[in-house]
Amino acid sequence: MQTHQYDVVIVGAGGAGMRAALESSKEARTAVISKLYPTRSHTGAAQGGMAAALANVEDDNWEWHTFDTVKGGDYLVDQDAAEILAKEAIESVLDLERMGLPFNRTPEGKIDQRRFGGHTRDHGQSAVRRACYAADRTGHMILQTLYQNCVKQDVEFFNEFYVLDLITDHDLTTEEIADGEEVNATGVVAYDLATGEIHVFQAKAIIFATGGAGKIFKTTSNAHTLTGDGMALAYRRGLPLEDMEFFQFHPTGLAGLGILLSEAARGEGGILRNSEGERFMERYAPTIKDLAPRDIVARSMANEVREGRGAGPNKDYVLLDLTHLEPAHIDAKLPDITEFARTYLGIEPYTEPVPVYPTAHYAMGGVPTNIKGEVLRDGVNVVKGLYAAGEVACVSVHGSNRLGTNSLLDINVFGKRSGRAAAEYAKTASFHELPEDPTVRVVEQLDEMRNRPDGERIADIRKALQDTMDLNAQVFRTGDSLNAALADIRELQKRYRNASVQDKGKLFNTDLLEAIELGFLLDIAEVTVVAAINRKESRGGHYREDFPNRDDANYMLHTMAYRRPTAASDQAEGHVEGYFDHVEEFDGYKVVLGSKPVVQTRYEPMERKY
Amino acid sequence: MTATLEAAAPSPAGEIPSFTVTLRIRRFNPEVSEEATWEDFTVEAHGTDRILDALHKIKWDEDGSLTFRRSCAHGVCGSDAMRINGRNRLACKTLLKDVNPDKPITVEPIKGLPVVKDLVVDMEPFFASYREIMPFLITSGNEPSKERYQSPEDRAKFDDTTKCILCAACTSSCPVFWTDGQYFGPAAIVNAHRFIFDSRDEGGSQRLEILNDKEGVWRCRTTFNCTEACPRGIEVTKAIQEVKRAMITRAF
Numbered sequence: 001m002q003t004h005q006y007d008v009v010i011v012g013a014g015g016a017g018m019r020a021a022l023e024s025s026k027e028a029r030t031a032v033i034s035k036l037y038p039t040r041s042h043t044g045a046a047q048g049g050m051a052a053a054l055a056n057v058e059d060d061n062w063e064w065h066t067f068d069t070v071k072g073g074d075y076l077v078d079q080d081a082a083e084i085l086a087k088e089a090i091e092s093v094l095d096l097e098r099m100g101l102p103f104n105r106t107p108e109g110k111i112d113q114r115r116f117g118g119h120t121r122d123h124g125q126s127a128v129r130r131a132c133y134a135a136d137r138t139g140h141m142i143l144q145t146l147y148q149n150c151v152k153q154d155v156e157f158f159n160e161f162y163v164l165d166l167i168t169d170h171d172l173t174t175e176e177i178a179d180g181e182e183v184n185a186t187g188v189v190a191y192d193l194a195t196g197e198i199h200v201f202q203a204k205a206i207i208f209a210t211g212g213a214g215k216i217f218k219t220t221s222n223a224h225t226l227t228g229d230g231m232a233l234a235y236r237r238g239l240p241l242e243d244m245e246f247f248q249f250h251p252t253g254l255a256g257l258g259i260l261l262s263e264a265a266r267g268e269g270g271i272l273r274n275s276e277g278e279r280f281m282e283r284y285a286p287t288i289k290d291l292a293p294r295d296i297v298a299r300s301m302a303n304e305v306r307e308g309r310g311a312g313p314n315k316d317y318v319l320l321d322l323t324h325l326e327p328a329h330i331d332a333k334l335p336d337i338t339e340f341a342r343t344y345l346g347i348e349p350y351t352e353p354v355p356v357y358p359t360a361h362y363a364m365g366g367v368p369t370n371i372k373g374e375v376l377r378d379g380v381n382v383v384k385g386l387y388a389a390g391e392v393a394c395v396s397v398h399g400s401n402r403l404g405t406n407s408l409l410d411i412n413v414f415g416k417r418s419g420r421a422a423a424e425y426a427k428t429a430s431f432h433e434l435p436e437d438p439t440v441r442v443v444e445q446l447d448e449m450r451n452r453p454d455g456e457r458i459a460d461i462r463k464a465l466q467d468t469m470d471l472n473a474q475v476f477r478t479g480d481s482l483n484a485a486l487a488d489i490r491e492l493q494k495r496y497r498n499a500s501v502q503d504k505g506k507l508f509n510t511d512l513l514e515a516i517e518l519g520f521l522l523d524i525a526e527v528t529v530v531a532a533i534n535r536k537e538s539r540g541g542h543y544r545e546d547f548p549n550r551d552d553a554n555y556m557l558h559t560m561a562y563r564r565p566t567a568a569s570d571q572a573e574g575h576v577e578g579y580f581d582h583v584e585e586f587d588g589y590k591v592v593l594g595s596k597p598v599v600q601t602r603y604e605p606m607e608r609k610y
Numbered sequence: 611m612t613a614t615l616e617a618a619a620p621s622p623a624g625e626i627p628s629f630t631v632t633l634r635i636r637r638f639n640p641e642v643s644e645e646a647t648w649e650d651f652t653v654e655a656h657g658t659d660r661i662l663d664a665l666h667k668i669k670w671d672e673d674g675s676l677t678f679r680r681s682c683a684h685g686v687c688g689s690d691a692m693r694i695n696g697r698n699r700l701a702c703k704t705l706l707k708d709v710n711p712d713k714p715i716t717v718e719p720i721k722g723l724p725v726v727k728d729l730v731v732d733m734e735p736f737f738a739s740y741r742e743i744m745p746f747l748i749t750s751g752n753e754p755s756k757e758r759y760q761s762p763e764d765r766a767k768f769d770d771t772t773k774c775i776l777c778a779a780c781t782s783s784c785p786v787f788w789t790d791g792q793y794f795g796p797a798a799i800v801n802a803h804r805f806i807f808d809s810r811d812e813g814g815s816q817r818l819e820i821l822n823d824k825e826g827v828w829r830c831r832t833t834f835n836c837t838e839a840c841p842r843g844i845e846v847t848k849a850i851q852e853v854k855r856a857m858i859t860r861a862f
Binding site: 036037039040041042044045093094097098099100102103104105106107108109110111134135137140141144148149151152194223224225256257259260336340343344345346457458459501502503505506507508509510511 | 639640641642658660669670671673674675677678679680681682683684685686687688689703705726727730733737741744745746747753754756757758759760761762765768769772773774775776805808810811
């Protein structure tokens with residue numbers, strides 16, 4: 001075992017983690033711990049753009065952007081946070097440009113902008129050019145630029161280190177903690193993949209920037225490594241997860257593969273068609289058609305397929321038509337995604353429409369934070385020294401459905417904010433004592449998994465999980481389908497306790513880490529489904545066929561899910577009889593749901609029409 | 611409600627049926643033996659499966675100890691560069707049907723970097739070269755209050771080299787790098803090019819000086835291996851030539 005001491009420890013080296021590191025490493029001794037080399041992070045797979053009302057190509061302002069974000073999230077957005085997001089977007093894009101990011105340019109040499117789903121002028125009048133972009137590899141450019149600046153600033157990285165535990169000075173899973181009582185995050189425990197050694201990082205401030213959990217689904221745009229690690233660790237340590245029932249299905253995944261084809265394809269003029277060649281989005285969103293927000297487009301596509309108008313031999317996908325666009329235009333603006341169609345499906349987008357179907361893309365929910373990035377342990381109180389930013393976090397700027405280009409924005413705005421806040425805090429805080437053996441839980445878990453002689457294969461359990469999530473908790477959900485998913489997850493949690501790995505070695509044991517990651521996935525799927533069962537309404541990315549309408553009277557609240565011991569109370573903070581009162585018991589613990597109010601400032605909830 | 615392209619149903623990719631394929635994989639585990647060995651695995655594959663799918667099938671169904679890096683699985687993160695039938699490629703971007711699945715497909719770690727385990731190499735020397743060429747925008751004076759302007763023409767001059775994902779396919783395909791690990795290698799030069807030809811940058815002469823070193827651009831023998839290896843289609847050799855030309859024409 002090795003121990004380290006840093007003022008600030010950042011977990012995750014994607015966009016949010018590195019943006020935070022650029023701030024905190026200027027002010028405080030900072031380490032970034034990442035399970036991947038930083039440039040492998042999934043920020044690099046983001047394509048279309050980053051929203052900011054620069055008004056470089058047409059009239060625009062941050063207030064319109066705020067409104068679109070709130071409406072896009074079906075009014076479950078915290079409006080104070082959305083306003084910060086839209087206001088600070090402008091400086092965030094300029095920051096990146098000054099760091100060297102090679103944006104596409106207007107003829108005058110300014111940052112160019114293009115249209116994207118749900119971004120409108122004057123509160124929904126028509127689509128607006130707000131997405132700043134670099135071809136269809138904006139995320140790649142952001143990731144590279146941030147890493148380049150980390151090299152410039154000599155940021156210290158621990159690459160291919162897996163953080164497997166969060167240490168706090170109170171056990172939030174069992175102790176009753178009074179309102180206002182101080183709870184501190186004191187360190188993390190990490191596993192060095194190359195050597196198999198355990199490292200303890202003691203820190204004054206810790207930032208979780210671990211990304212999403214798309215691998216709970218089978219069809220996903222997410223990387224193999226997006227297994228909800230940070231969310232699951234926080235949850236296991238007794239912290240709540242917020243709004244986990246809201247998962248975004250991106251409309252245009254390559255059919256059968258889930259590989260992302262950017263919404264920029266539609267921003268640049270691409271059209272979705274059904275088997276009859278009809279531009280069906282005209283029926284579902286008459287004003288902005290193919291550029292409606294993702295939840296609406298994904299549902300419309302799935303509905304076309306369900307009603308028998310799907311394309312292909314099995315009528316199970318729709319078509320993304322770019323054939324009316326000039327090949328030169330496609331090459332200039334959409335080079336990567338058209339290459340994906342050629343490489344993986346053998347389709348030539350110049351002349352043939354591309355088969356597409358919704359793909360699990362983004363977790364709107366996550367570890368709850370306030371606007372400084374501080375992690376909440378309930379509706380009000382923070383954990384001192386603990387921050388979260390990016391997809392792992394729920395601020396909430398995305399509400400029940402995130403707009404395209406708002407996630408590259410989120411990681412920059414809230415990465416920067418959390419990095420600054422953490423460094424500021426670390427300057428005045430002192431180190432807190434760690435428990436006598438902080439590694440005990442991790443070592444036990446790893447040894448148990450490694451030493452179990454013969455058990456079921458990890459991959460079989462993971463596949464069963466992903467299958468049931470795709471079947472029962474995807475674009476369309478019902479109480480029955482969700483309960484079926486939960487029954488499957490219970491069974492899989494049991495099977496997981498008897499699973500084993502074949503690689504028993506110390507060095508670069510990815511077999512072992514995949515097993516640990518599956519444990520995270522199961523926990524995240526479980527809480528996602530429990531929250532979805534409880535929310536008996538349809539809003540944003542969460543569509544219940546048995547409750548097809550939005551129900552503001554009863555559900556205009558954030559879901560807060562806690563894992564508690566079986567003996568604990570069935571009522572969590574924000575308990576609302578009949579609405580936010582669901583409890584599910586498992587072997588050895590239970591999931592208890594409460595709620596948190598939505599922050600409303602200037603926008604009254606309206607019907608969401610496009 | 612999941613669209614499927616399983617082999618049972620004809621796929622839009624041109625109806626390629628299932629087939630069996632043998633992967634001949636270079637195995638190395640220093641905890642077991644100091645010697646690397648070849649091991650054959652035969653798996654069932656579907657029409658659009660990639661090398662990465664076959665590797666996963668082996669790892670998940672047959673031998674959990676098979677070790678390789680991967681993340682995004684669609685050619686943008688740069689984790690899974692490996693030597694496939696003697697050529698550097700990304701496992702997630704190489705379809706089995708395109709590498710003659712009738713014969714065993716050889717899969718080895720990329721060359722010139724120390725092998726850690728099976729297909730995993732130590733990437734540190736590669737990233738060390740990258741860091742040496744100062745891969746970041748260098749400017750002087752006050753930051754502008756808005757963005758720096760750059761014409762679309764100026765932006766186009768370095769577009770190709772911004773595509774690099776640091777997978778090391780180019781550098782580890784270079785015969786000069788194989789024999790001399792001190793050579794900066796194509797990837798570092800590509801990333802230097804990305805800044806040398808950026809109109810906003812003022813660090814060009816420093817980078818050119820670094821690359822004028824005896825382990826710099828002049829060691830390039832123009833074999834074009836790097837250009838052929840690049841999974842992003844970057845014209846690597848052309849970029850290296852442009853850096854050489856800049857060295858001759860720019861005074862520093």
